[in-house]
Amino acid sequence: MGEYDVVIIGTGPAGLTAGIYDARAGLKTLLLEKSIVGGQIAWTENIENYPGFDGINGLELAKKMLAQAKKHGVEQKDGEVIEIKEKGKEKIVVTTDGEIKAKAVIIAVGSSPRKLGVPGEKEYENKGVHYCALCDGAMYRDKVVAVIGGGDAAVKEALYLANIAKKVIVIHRRDELRAEKGHQEMAFAKKNIEFVWDSVVTEFIGTKFLEKIKIKNVKTNKESIIDATGSFTYVGHLPATSWINVEKTERGYIKVNHEMQTSVAGIFAAGDCTQGDIAQIATAVGDGAIAGTAASKYIETL
Numbered sequence: 001m002g003e004y005d006v007v008i009i010g011t012g013p014a015g016l017t018a019g020i021y022d023a024r025a026g027l028k029t030l031l032l033e034k035s036i037v038g039g040q041i042a043w044t045e046n047i048e049n050y051p052g053f054d055g056i057n058g059l060e061l062a063k064k065m066l067a068q069a070k071k072h073g074v075e076q077k078d079g080e081v082i083e084i085k086e087k088g089k090e091k092i093v094v095t096t097d098g099e100i101k102a103k104a105v106i107i108a109v110g111s112s113p114r115k116l117g118v119p120g121e122k123e124y125e126n127k128g129v130h131y132c133a134l135c136d137g138a139m140y141r142d143k144v145v146a147v148i149g150g151g152d153a154a155v156k157e158a159l160y161l162a163n164i165a166k167k168v169i170v171i172h173r174r175d176e177l178r179a180e181k182g183h184q185e186m187a188f189a190k191k192n193i194e195f196v197w198d199s200v201v202t203e204f205i206g207t208k209f210l211e212k213i214k215i216k217n218v219k220t221n222k223e224s225i226i227d228a229t230g231s232f233t234y235v236g237h238l239p240a241t242s243w244i245n246v247e248k249t250e251r252g253y254i255k256v257n258h259e260m261q262t263s264v265a266g267i268f269a270a271g272d273c274t275q276g277d278i279a280q281i282a283t284a285v286g287d288g289a290i291a292g293t294a295a296s297k298y299i300e301t302l
Contacts, residue, residue, distance in 0.1 A: 002030070002101070006105070007102040007104075009093070010109040011037045012062075013271065013281045014291070015271070015288060016062070018106045025296040030076070030077065031066075033076065033078060038063075038066075040058075044057075045134050061281075079095040081093055104268065104298050109273050113132075118201055120203050120206070121204055145165045145167075146170075147234065150179065159193075162190045167194065168192060169228060170193060199217050210228070212227055213228050237279065246267060253275040256269050268298075271288065
């Protein structure tokens with residue numbers, strides 16, 4: 001599939017930013033993506049906390065970033081990476097479509113939604129159980145849906161669903177939300193958003209499609225049933241790093257130093273797949289800038 005100076009795996013904000021920096025440094029740069037350009041932000045309806053944009057659609061922002069990268073000479077291809085091998089100082093990026101040679105690799109694969117691991121979750125996935133309101137919310141117009149979680153993603157998606165569904169029931173294991181104050185106030189003001197506190201989902205119930213959700217109060221252990229035909233889970237993410245052989249945390253996040261260098265020389269990582277505490281577009285862009293610059297410096301030493 002070719003030979004490049006830098007191969008960047010993943011086209012979220014971190015990968016796209018790294019691509020811009022490396023291409024501007026005169027390096028032959030390839031972006032690889034197995035899904036959709038933009039990663040998680042492509043599924044976000046409205047981004048309000050990225051500097052310079054007081055409200056922008058996530059996919060639109062991703063397209064702007066990709067256009068900027070391509071303007072500087074970055075190539076972008078579809079492909080899923082299976083592993084990275086080393087041949088001397090050269091890296092061999094093995095994909096489902098063949099092998100790519102590179103002097104340096106930047107892993108920016110992001111993360112995927114964490115699942116609850118309860119009965120019925122797998123059986124009703126895409127049959128009532130979902131993880132992206134922007135992707136699947138439209139099919140629940142004038143119906144009752146549940147949102148599981150209390151962080152910013154959960155509350156923002158509950159607000160989005162409230163404009164579509166008849167009622168949105170937010171199920172949260174604590175007795176207060178963790179979302180930004182502004183989003184909390186907006187959610188509390190919505191008449192068709194209800195909150196179920198101190199509760200966790202224990203089972204998804206239905207026939208061909210989801211019909212009910214069993215929950216348990218974590219303080220009293222009392223179980224109850226909620227009638228809902230749709231459910232959207234936002235309880236965090238897990239890094240998509242099982243295939244890469246570098247040093248990771250127990251949860252699978254890639255360990256990096258201040259230059260985003262992994263435990264393997266010439267392999268860098270950036271964005272949500274690393275062990276940083278804040279998963280935001282701004283921090284991913286910062287990681288990408290550091291990784292891109294560090295990869296450029298590494299190649300100069302070869």
